[in-house]
Amino acid sequence: MKDKEVLKLVGARIRLLRKERGLSQEALGEKGGFHFSYIGQVERGEKNISLLNLAQIAEALEVNLIQLFSYVDEKIEVTSTDNSIQEIVGMLRETTDERIRLAKNVLKEILNANT
Structure with a gap:
């Protein structure tokens, strides 16, 4: 570039x-x-x-x-999904380790519910 x-x-x-x-x-x-x-x-x-x-x-x-x-x-095309993922990562970077573990567990439950 x-x-x-x-x-x-x-x-x-x-x-x-x-x-x-x-x-x-x-x-x-x-x-x-x-x-x-x-x-x-x-x-x-x-x-x-x-x-x-x-x-x-x-x-x-x-x-x-x-x-x-x-x-x-x-x-490189950045999609709205990519932007959402980046936003989620940004939110996780600004929180505590405990809340990150909680978010991880919630995400696992959501993703496992769809399989």
């Missing part, structure tokens, strides 16, 4: 998520603490954005950081 391609893909993903939430570039900028022109540059793939700024944008969009990288590429 070329250097600029990843910037454009992530930028396009941010634009898509922003529009899905009905936010303008200005509104997203205000939520994340950025100037709207910076958001525009990121969305167009013109800025090599830092991980810390990506995390702030993800928080402003109310998504997990990994969702900013769930873009559709010619080589």
Whole structure:
């Protein structure tokens, strides 16, 4: 993947998520603490954005950081199932070991019930 391609893909993903939430570039900028022109540059793939700024944008969009990288590429297509799995993994990463074991048991029961 070329250097600029990843910037454009992530930028396009941010634009898509922003529009899905009905936010303008200005509104997203205000939520994340950025100037709207910076958001525009990121969305167009013109800025090599830092991980810390990506995390702030993800928080402003109310998504997990990994969702900013769930873009559709010619080589890799991310489905809604993939997004759901990533969301579940994100939730599990933010909880206790005890709740992870409980979630695992619940998941086993659900999957075994369908066989």
